Amino acid sequence: MSPFAVEGVWAAPGRVNVIGEHTDYNNGFVLPMATPHTARASVGRRADGRLRLASTHAGSESVDVAVADLAPGALSGWAAYPAGVLWALRDAGHDIGGADIHIDSDVPVGAGLSSSAALSCVVALALNDLYELGCSRVELARIAQRVETDFVGVPVGMLDQMASLCCTAGHAFFLDCRDLTGSHVPFDCEGVGLRLLVIDTRAKHALVDGGYADRRASCEEAARLLGVPSLREVDDADAALAALPAGPLRNRVRHVLTENERVLRVVAALRAGDVRGIGPDLTASHASMRDDYTISCAELDTAVDTALAAGALGARLVGGGFGGSVIALTAADRCDAVAEAVEKSFAARGFTAPRFFGAIPSAGARRVD
Numbered sequence: 534m535s536p537f538a539v540e541g542v543w544a545a546p547g548r549v550n551v552i553g554e555h556t557d558y559n560n561g562f563v564l565p566m567a568t569p570h571t572a573r574a575s576v577g578r579r580a581d582g583r584l585r586l587a588s589t590h591a592g593s594e595s596v597d598v599a600v601a602d603l604a605p606g607a608l609s610g611w612a613a614y615p616a617g618v619l620w621a622l623r624d625a626g627h628d629i630g631g632a633d634i635h636i637d638s639d640v641p642v643g644a645g646l647s648s649s650a651a652l653s654c655v656v657a658l659a660l661n662d663l664y665e666l667g668c669s670r671v672e673l674a675r676i677a678q679r680v681e682t683d684f685v686g687v688p689v690g691m692l693d694q695m696a697s698l699c700c701t702a703g704h705a706f707f708l709d710c711r712d713l714t715g716s717h718v719p720f721d722c723e724g725v726g727l728r729l730l731v732i733d734t735r736a737k738h739a740l741v742d743g744g745y746a747d748r749r750a751s752c753e754e755a756a757r758l759l760g761v762p763s764l765r766e767v768d769d770a771d772a773a774l775a776a777l778p779a780g781p782l783r784n785r786v787r788h789v790l791t792e793n794e795r796v797l798r799v800v801a802a803l804r805a806g807d808v809r810g811i812g813p814d815l816t817a818s819h820a821s822m823r824d825d826y827t828i829s830c831a832e833l834d835t836a837v838d839t840a841l842a843a844g845a846l847g848a849r850l851v852g853g854g855f856g857g858s859v860i861a862l863t864a865a866d867r868c869d870a871v872a873e874a875v876e877k878s879f880a881a882r883g884f885t886a887p888r889f890f891g892a893i894p895s896a897g898a899r900r901v902d
């Protein structure tokens with residue numbers, strides 16, 4: 534391959550969801566923040582209608598395709614994410630020619646920090662700038678979402694893409710998924726002597742895909758039974774729960790309704806400067822996902838229980854469930870002890886050794902060079 538033509542470099546972060554799990558596809562509230570880890574894209578336009586892709590990530594084959602041939606199913610593996618952006622932009626009527634795109638990302642892949650959204654969002658922003666498309670961040674998030682839903686074939690909500698494109702440093706992003714309006718909420722753990730520790734349990738259970746689709750279907754069925762367009766339109770939570778048959782469906786709805794309330798409480802606490810005060814709601818979110826939404830697993834519960842026993846102020850699984858990561862809010866001087874305790878209890882149970890990341894609320898997608 535001839536050297537890549539580079540006109541600029543862009544970066545887009547991964548995300549950690551502070552709270553608001555499985556609420557995005559129910560038109561509810563979420564509160565993500567951007568990670569310091571980013572996907573960087575060195576991008577140049579090409580006049581010959583070809584798309585050339587390369588990534589420094591191990592096992593990522595380089596790709597050279599005609600942009601006109603891009604269609605869902607045409608590419609599999611990692612290249613589907615950047616190529617899907619060109620397809621989605623063209624499908625939305627934008628005049629995109631060829632491009633050289635070189636990816637270098639330090640967002641851990643498959644750890645629940647959304648390396649996939651970082652990848653599609655950085656490419657969407659770069660092409661928007663270079664081809665002067667004039668798309669808003671929300672429009673770019675919709676493009677990046679279509680990459681996953683239509684090109685790659687994963688039915689994701691808008692949480693990851695909005696977080697990667699809209700977050701700002703030092704803040705979490707309070708997003709209303711009903712109308713995609715958001716506001717930035719100060720979230721300064723370091724300033725008040727706290728840390729947000731991400732524990733990647735390295736577990737990935739077979740239920741990951743089917744379990745997600747199954748929970749989504751339950752929420753849609755419950756909304757139909759309750760006669761509302763989505764669970765967001767439930768006004769009286771107690772009455773709605775009483776109207777549903779006792780059992781898994783009612784429990785799942787209870788998770789969604791109470792999780793929205795927890796997001797609002799956490800936002801209010803952060804706005805009041807009370808970072809410590811969010812701990813119990815983080816832990817309650819985990820209990821709700823474990824008991825009502827039933828998407829936890831032994832590794833996630835072990836990480837949460839051990840972190841709390843070692844002094845964490847709150848802890849919860851993040852992401853889809855059945856594996857992936859846990860976040861734990863700890864005092865700065867307890868952070869290492871919490872990590873060590875989790876490491877030990879994983880070893881004692883014969884689980885794969887976990888990985889740890891420090892999460893500092895960082896900037897959203899931007900041009901860096």
Ligand code: ADP
Pocket residue numbers: 572588589590593610611612614636637638639641642643644645646647648649650652
């Ligand atoms: P997550 O988004 O939680 O990290 P996903 O399964 O949604 O996990 O996305 C991971 C996929 O994204 C990888 O399998 C790969 O196809 C793609 N990907 C992410 N980062 C890179 C990268 N730096 N280079 C190549 N592919 C990447």
Ligand code: MG
Pocket residue numbers: 647648649650
């Ligand atoms: Mg992903």
